Amino acid sequence: MDKILVRGGRPLTGTIPISGAKNATLPALAASLLTDQPLRLSNIPHLRDVTTMLELLGQHGAAITIDEKLGVEIDCSRIHNTKAPYDLVRTMRASILVMGPLLARHGRAEISLPGGCAIGTRPVNLHLRGLEAMGAEITLEQGYIKGQAKRLRGARLVFDLVTVTGTENLMMAACLADGRTVLENAACEPEVLDLANCLNKMGARIKGAGTGTITIDGVEELRGAEHAILPDRIETGTFMIAAALTGGDVTLTHTDPSILKAPIAKLRQAGVVVEEKKGTIRVRKNGPLRAVDLQTAPYPGFPTDLQAQMLVLVSQSEGTGTITETIFENRFMHVSELQRLGADITLQGNVAVVKGGGELRGAPVMATDLRASASLVLAGLAARGETLISRVYHIDRGYERIEEKLMALGADIHRLSN
Numbered sequence: 001m002d003k004i005l006v007r008g009g010r011p012l013t014g015t016i017p018i019s020g021a022k023n024a025t026l027p028a029l030a031a032s033l034l035t036d037q038p039l040r041l042s043n044i045p046h047l048r049d050v051t052t053m054l055e056l057l058g059q060h061g062a063a064i065t066i067d068e069k070l071g072v073e074i075d076c077s078r079i080h081n082t083k084a085p086y087d088l089v090r091t092m093r094a095s096i097l098v099m100g101p102l103l104a105r106h107g108r109a110e111i112s113l114p115g116g117c118a119i120g121t122r123p124v125n126l127h128l129r130g131l132e133a134m135g136a137e138i139t140l141e142q143g144y145i146k147g148q149a150k151r152l153r154g155a156r157l158v159f160d161l162v163t164v165t166g167t168e169n170l171m172m173a174a175c176l177a178d179g180r181t182v183l184e185n186a187a188c189e190p191e192v193l194d195l196a197n198c199l200n201k202m203g204a205r206i207k208g209a210g211t212g213t214i215t216i217d218g219v220e221e222l223r224g225a226e227h228a229i230l231p232d233r234i235e236t237g238t239f240m241i242a243a244a245l246t247g248g249d250v251t252l253t254h255t256d257p258s259i260l261k262a263p264i265a266k267l268r269q270a271g272v273v274v275e276e277k278k279g280t281i282r283v284r285k286n287g288p289l290r291a292v293d294l295q296t297a298p299y300p301g302f303p304t305d306l307q308a309q310m311l312v313l314v315s316q317s318e319g320t321g322t323i324t325e326t327i328f329e330n331r332f333m334h335v336s337e338l339q340r341l342g343a344d345i346t347l348q349g350n351v352a353v354v355k356g357g358g359e360l361r362g363a364p365v366m367a368t369d370l371r372a373s374a375s376l377v378l379a380g381l382a383a384r385g386e387t388l389i390s391r392v393y394h395i396d397r398g399y400e401r402i403e404e405k406l407m408a409l410g411a412d413i414h415r416l417s418n
């Protein structure tokens with residue numbers, strides 16, 4: 001299993017391009033199941049989760065072509081299997097995204113109960129409740145969710161809590177349902193809007209995506225389309241924090257500052273200089289960092305997927321900050337590893353109290369989930385000495401060539417393969 005070795009202490013400087021968003025790519029790939037015509041997607045990141053989704057589509061019967069620029073064409077005209085097996089689903093929770101499209105177009109789906117990140121129980125009850133309200137019959141048999149429906153019908157649904165993939169799954173299912181579906185308390189994440197834009201290009205009739213109320217008028221069929229995936233705001237935020245943390249000066253291109261308002265505001269509050277231009281963000285440190293308090297929240301709030309990285313930044317700031325996790329239980333697995341590097345963090349339920357100013361010292365650490373592993377890389381960049389991170393397969397699920405991009409910015413970082 002690969003490891004990453006980081007020797008800390010070098011400020012990051014230079015320019016790097018941001019990749020397409022993982023969390024927009026996965027639902028867009030699943031959307032290809034809604035039509036028998038080819039869907040062409042570009043700006044796809046080269047990630048393990050994307051490969052897993054392509055494998056899943058392939059075993060359903062999709063024909064997949066990848067061009068030299070990593071554009072992907074998916075042709076779902078010959079779907080012969082509506083089962084998503086345990087072996088694939090267990091490595092990626094977002095596999096549940098094929099459920100809505102399969103039910104809507106093929107009338108049945110059999111999905112292994114998902115696994116994925118070890119950050120709490122992460123149920124899919126809201127996905128299933130919504131599909132049931134649209135007329136699907138759902139049963140749970142031997143670890144598999146089985147769904148059946150002749151044709152889904154439109155429904156008015158109010159989510160108990162904001163769920164990103166839940167909103168996406170039901171939005172996709174509703175595209176081919178009979179009549180109108182209204183999703184209330186829907187997720188407003190930019191990735192939901194990106195999916196709606198893709199679906200509308202395919203002939204769907206979706207209004208209100210990006211707000212809390214989404215209205216979908218079902219159509220008989222969808223057609224092929226071309227769509228470029230939006231930039232990854234979590235990758236952008238991770239590199240912004242890395243630049244601030246190492247006292248560097250980094251310019252990120254191919255991104256979109258308008259979808260990073262909360263992280264940019266927090267970094268400025270911490271004393272970081274952030275300059276926004278169309279498609280570009282420049283981040284530099286100008287003076288000492290100040291500890292900040294923050295609370296994760298659904299978009300447009302501060303993203304839970306940047307919580308672990310921000311915790312490292314606060315640990316290297318002046319003063320004490322509190323970080324409150326409101327989206328996922330158990331999403332502080334990185335804290336014990338960061339403590340091993342010398343960070344002064346006390347956990348009180350879902351609140352981490354971070355005392356800044358202490359020096360981080362390199363040590364062997366273990367990645368536990370995707371974003372937690374990014375925080376360990378960042379801590380390694382800021383630490384004195386060597387940090388050896390094991391189980392980096394977590395990081396490959398969501399970051400494209402992280403060590404190469406960091407190396408291009410001057411970091412002393414290497415992947416050790418064995």
Ligand code: UD1
Nearest residue numbers: 023094122123124125126127162163164165166305327328
């Ligand atoms: C998505 C993102 C993930 C991000 C998360 C929150 C993708 C592929 N992944 O995950 O990176 O961290 O949003 O921004 O887009 N919940 C239920 N029942 C459900 C569904 C969710 O109780 O049926 C709960 C979850 O346990 C969690 C909260 O709702 O506490 C939000 O989860 P959700 O938005 O669904 O996360 P994902 O869509 O899985």
